[in-house]
Amino acid sequence: MMSGVEIPLIDFSGCAINKVREEENLKRAGQQIINAFETVGFFNVVNHGISETEVADIFKISEEFFALPTEVKVKHRKAKDSNHGYVELEREGLNPEERPSDLKESFNFTPKSQYKPWPDEELPKFKTTFEKFWDLSSQLTLRILEAMAYGLDLEPQYLVNTHQLLGKDGNASTLRTMYYPGVPSAASIKANQVRCGEHSDFGSITLVYQREMGGLEVLTHDGRYTPVPYIPGAIVVNIGDLMQRWAADRLIAAKHRVLFPQDQELLSKARQSIAFFAQPDDQVMITCLDGSNKYEPIGALDYLNMRFGATYMDLAKGQ
Numbered sequence: 001m002m003s004g005v006e007i008p009l010i011d012f013s014g015c016a017i018n019k020v021r022e023e024e025n026l027k028r029a030g031q032q033i034i035n036a037f038e039t040v041g042f043f044n045v046v047n048h049g050i051s052e053t054e055v056a057d058i059f060k061i062s063e064e065f066f067a068l069p070t071e072v073k074v075k076h077r078k079a080k081d082s083n084h085g086y087v088e089l090e091r092e093g094l095n096p097e098e099r100p101s102d103l104k105e106s107f108n109f110t111p112k113s114q115y116k117p118w119p120d121e122e123l124p125k126f127k128t129t130f131e132k133f134w135d136l137s138s139q140l141t142l143r144i145l146e147a148m149a150y151g152l153d154l155e156p157q158y159l160v161n162t163h164q165l166l167g168k169d170g171n172a173s174t175l176r177t178m179y180y181p182g183v184p185s186a187a188s189i190k191a192n193q194v195r196c197g198e199h200s201d202f203g204s205i206t207l208v209y210q211r212e213m214g215g216l217e218v219l220t221h222d223g224r225y226t227p228v229p230y231i232p233g234a235i236v237v238n239i240g241d242l243m244q245r246w247a248a249d250r251l252i253a254a255k256h257r258v259l260f261p262q263d264q265e266l267l268s269k270a271r272q273s274i275a276f277f278a279q280p281d282d283q284v285m286i287t288c289l290d291g292s293n294k295y296e297p298i299g300a301l302d303y304l305n306m307r308f309g310a311t312y313m314d315l316a317k318g319q
């Protein structure tokens, strides 16, 4: 790679979700994780306990969903006041000030029983595949949060206890599958349009599952966008702005983006990714963990709503 900044790679085998937790291993991994978040804001994690087959299954069913005709997909559209359902192509822009909407479509998943819609008729296994993947991703998130608490010298369960309602009412975490369609030629792309505009995430931590194509880039401290390499079996982990604020800026919520590939053949291929956006429970007060008063305390849900308001503003205009 040309850039001097490397994206750290962390071996999580001592803390994998299919293993009994061991303090020594969590401490060691916690140091590495905090070091990565203090310097780059991103790392790749391997040997985490989520199998390649489990990841392949959700990518496959996602691909089948996105291949459905638009009129079928929009039957499962996300309602305005919900965080569950289909979001159409170009409905959302993560850098709305500088760019047209992102050339992507997505399906947000929240496993609360009252949430609908599901493409049950078209894809009977969709719901169960997402539920299973939600479980795996939330288990890994909790392990990472536990390791982070060690790395930050907090009480070991401190961060885990703030995410007790993961998957239940009172917690806004979301699993999202994304589809960036292939483009026949660069001429058909709008000026300045990208697959995913420059942004930092909102919440506590994010897991990103990429595929062979890679494509994710992170703004590193040398002022350049550095590719986050695709490593077979690895998951990309980063923090959001809420975590940066909580850590009183000790940890970095780095900006990231996905551009169109330069290569004509790659450009014509679709890109898929899956992200698990973890949020603390709605009522948790985010008060600087270092005891400073660098930022005012704010409720986790209030913070999220403030950020969503900014991203979806354009959406409201378009309706």
Ligand SMILES: O=C(O)CCC(=O)C(=O)O
Pocket: 178, 196, 201, 208, 210, 215, 216, 256, 257, 258, 272, 273, 274, 275
């Ligand atoms: O598609 C990706 O690899 C990343 C997407 C992303 O950063 C996001 O949706 O927040």
Ligand SMILES: [Fe+2]
Pocket: 199, 200, 201, 256
């Ligand atoms: Fe992101």
